[in-house]
Amino acid sequence: MIPSAAFLILAVVLFVLGIVAFLVKRDLLTQFMAVEVMLNAGNLAFLALSKALGRPDGQVVVLFVITVAAAEAVVGLAVIVLVFRQRKTIRTDDLKELRG
């Protein structure tokens, strides 16, 4: 039986990797994947705690997160495709029209 602490540690590692990837990478697609990693790190933490505490509500939340993440993936990818069509680039450093 793997201790739930291991799951939590894995979740933290994944989450930090997601953050670092988001901050370091410069193209939208990779950053988007980093966000997905962070979401799933959160899911893992929910599941681990749900198991450890013997309460089902954590699993319910995970199901919701997966659903929302699927919807978000659709919208996010569509946005990225449109940005690429318009600008011929998805490098975030080139997309800085909001600069003050």
Added chain:
Amino acid sequence: MGASVAGLFWVIPLLPGASALVLLVYGRRLPRAWIAWQASGAVFLSLVLSAAAFLDLAGRVAKPDNFLSRTLFAWIVSGSFRTAVSFHFDPLAAVMALVVTGVGFLIHVYSAGYMADDGRLSRYFAFLNLFTFFMLVLVLASDIVLMFVGWEGVGLCSYLLIGFWFERTAAAKAGMKAFVVNRIGDAAFILGILFLLVNVGSGGFGAINAAAGSGSLSPALITLIAILLFVGATGKSAQIPLYIWLPDAMEGPTPVSALIHAATMVTAGVYMVCRLSGLFAASAAASSVVAWVGAITAVLAATMALVQNDIKRVLAYSTISQIGYMFIGCGVGAYSAGLFHLVTHAFFKSLLFLAAGSVIHALGGEQDMRGMGGLKKHLPKTFPVFLIGALAISGVPFLSGFFSKDAILTSAFAGGHIVIYGLGLAGAVLTAFYMFRLIFMTFYGVERAPRAPGHPVHESPPIMTVPLVILAVFSILAGLAGLPVLLGDRANLFGRFLEGVFRPEAHHAVVSTEIVLILAATASALLGIGLAFLFYRRAPGTPASLARSFPGLYRLLVGKYYVDEAYDAVVVRPLVRSSEWVYRHFDLGVVDGALNGTAAAAGSAGRGLNLLQSGLVRDYALAFLLGAILFLGFLLI
């Protein structure tokens, strides 16, 4: 039936008001032919209602309930002060309402011909209707606050109509001058109203006159209030010292000059003094101010009319002078006589203006009398009516002006105001002189107008001449309503109709005196006419040689006593210069400086904060992260 129609008297002002509203909103889309019909029709209906209400009153002469009144709704309710939109139709209001709607209707009809080619016909009739509305509100108001609404409203319409041809700079400026000069008088008028409201507690005319008569106000206060109100009247009625706007107001269309600047609006001041006769009569000082201002104005304005060459300006100065007579009447306590002169003057002066308009129309816009002459045979309808008007204003016996002017002068004499009487008599000579100077220069002598080929001098169409003829008939016959008392106590129908409104006059001339006074008035009229005949027909060189003999006097008259120049130097220019100083230092320095400073502060703050907005997603993400860490750290600690 008569009584039920009379009960509708409160609709009298509303009809032209409604018509004005329709014309202002839909005027551009209405057919031109309809516009004049609608505007004139509305005033005609008002005239019919006024006549019905008048007949209703005439059936109950000198009874205490000799009035109609109706409160429409409470208007201002503030603490203990309340005032309502309330109309009051008593004999005084009846006389004025008949003049306003009667003369007003004829001038509306005349305008349909005079303004037929104007591009802004609907605007013109909308303003004319609006004027009629405000004038009737002024006349029918039962308290001084509502009267002030009408008072300001007619001033507004006067401004709009003087500047009707605003493409001409002179017209636009004249409108502004009229408005500003009236503002000065109105400032005093408002003060007077406020004093009344504070001290009487109500603006109702009945309450004011009763309070003045009962002695509950101190005499000094009454004098102060009466003089403040009278200053307002000098503005509206173009008396010394605020008469200067009226001659310039002749820049407006001629029917407007006839309606507003001769027959009705400029007499509002006289009406106001009559309306508050109880207040004015209670102060001997204020009354004598009224009489003296009237007398001096009557003579000075008449001397200025002597040397004017613009046909309308002669009539304008004549109007100022004649209103002076009305104030003489009010000042010496003969309110009924003053009002009677107001009525007859409304007829013959609007007749003269409209006939002058017909002359101007015939000559294609020429107003300078030096460019006229010999028009008698070209204008076979205009000439006789003009002559009737001139005879009436000169006070030739048995025409209307004779009776009304004589009534005023007789009262002045009987009241012991000998100097005022003398001034009035001198004014009468001058009046006859300048009127017949006008007649001789315009209708007799050689033709001086340069004739444009293909534009012959033509008589005006019937739509213009018929109102002239009707006014001429009234100018002849209106005097019969106010026959002198020497023909018996019951001869003065006009005075009897107004008996309940005014206090009876204190003094009456004995019959033999009255006959002498009538002869003197007649002689002065004939003297004036004779002098004009001598100067402008017999020996046409006389005026020029007189001007050469008295160059100083002549220049003074032509320069209109340099009053405009004096006001310009004493009031206008210092005001403009100080305004400029304030503009340069306070407006530009303090006000604009404060605003610009605020804007600059906001701008630099914005520029500083701008640096945070890099536009890079990673920077924002980092900021998120730092924020989240800070937040978590905060929670943990």
